[in-house]
Amino acid sequence: MTFSLKFLTSFKNWLLGLFNKSWLLSAFPQKKKTQLKLPAPYPETDENLPKQYQNHPCPNYMDLKMRFRDVGRMNAIIEALGRDFLTAMPEGAYKSRLGQISFLARRMHEDLAAQDVASLIERAHTHERKCPSDWDEWDSANLHEMEVMYRHHCKVSPDLMEKRAHLSYEGRRRHRDVLKTNDWNAAQGFLQEMIDLQRTIAESKCLRDNNHKTEAPYQALMREYMPGARLEEIDKLFGDFKEKLDHLLPRVLEQQKQQAEPIEIEGPFPADLQLNLNKSLLKVLGFDFNRGGLYETGHNPVEGGTPDDTRLVIKTSNTANFLNSLKSALHEGGHGLYIQGLPRDQWRYQPVGQDLGAAVQESQALLIDMIIGRMPEFFNYLSPRVEGLFQRLGDEAFSAQNLYNTKTRVQAGLLRREADEITYFYHVNMRQSLERDLIAGRLAVKDLPDAWNAEVKKFTGKEPTNYAEGCLQDVHWFVGKFGYFPSYSLGHMMAAQIFKAMKRDIQNIPELIQAGNFKPVLDWLGTNIHSKGRMFRTQALLEDVTGSRLSATPLINHLEDRYLAAA
């Protein structure tokens, strides 16, 4: 069949005319400009609305609040998918789940780094300057944090952010596998790809100071985990601390020689009983299981989640030893209590309602895991319960004294996660030094195992016999967390400083812990730290709560009290 050119032309014109008819267009309505709408069913009066939705005289700030709410929602979806990835996801969903997570990370980034976000922030700042009485301290802090988040994203391309999300979840899987296979070649290829990516991201984020000097890429990476942290300050803090620790450690070891070795606590300890114990302890600590849970995974533990869905993930229990899973549950529990205590009612999803970053996060985890969770009174509380649970009534190994001696035994070992409270710092310090060299290109990935072994030998006198107890033991580099390690030691220092302030306000903490009554402790942390979100910056919060900026002295005092007290 053939059509004449004239017929085809008139048919085309008829078709185009059809598309201009309103009845056809009405079938495909044009997208209307989104109007800000308050969600039902909130009460009608504005004061009863959460602060997130309360009207603000600055329309640009209102617009920003709704945009950041949606960014926060996307982040919460990523967190939920991530929990599922680690716990319940069937193996066959692996690749599609990676695609979903990295797609969402890209969308979130694009919404955050949009050009009009910058102009909205600028106009909101102008309003804040002109009408300061319209801005309370929460709104001002929220606007400030919006800008911090925008700056953090705006220089990095969506492609890089998508790749970062993809590699970080792929890295969890890779790490789990290389731990089993001890396959350095497979690890090396992946780590190289991850380091190249991190370096590219760091270089696009580097800031310049007033003298046009560009900061070190490592510092740019660290800023994501510890806003405001400066490398020079950390070097000074760590340098001074190490000097004191180098002096303290031999004294502790000398004193320890006079004490009998702890009685070995022998298993087996069924995994389901360990999980029940850990869940019960979290409940006693005040963790809200209505908004969270404790799950086990074949991967390494992970912090995170949101205040409404705080699913803690720890490594599957080792039946030979219950104290390791218990330590892990206390540590992740400390993170979880912080997350659940954030100001979600008023500021859910807003930047000001989030935690203060890795160092403060670790302070809350280490306060529970290392400081409170290793008090003699904690073991007085624990001992009869584990004796009963594991049916070891009257077993000396389960006495409070032996549990305490076991957990406070100082002995430099190869594994960071099993390190005692004193030698923990050496693990963190060597990792931050190695990762700085990796990012700066001073250390090639292929030379990492040798460099690692040389460093670890300096303070343990031992060398790893496989990669799982050597340079592959931590998940951090596999998920792209370069710049995170310093937060453990900063967090430990903060925890000791915060605990000192808590003891000033609550005089009977040992008695409370012995009775299993953590409520006053959690209430204090909630009021002073958790519920503040990001209203203060880290140093300002510490000054407000403890009376001074971050200092290593309270941690040194705490270590001396605990480990040299009997001298």
Ligand SMILES: [Zn+2]
């Ligand atoms: Zn942690």
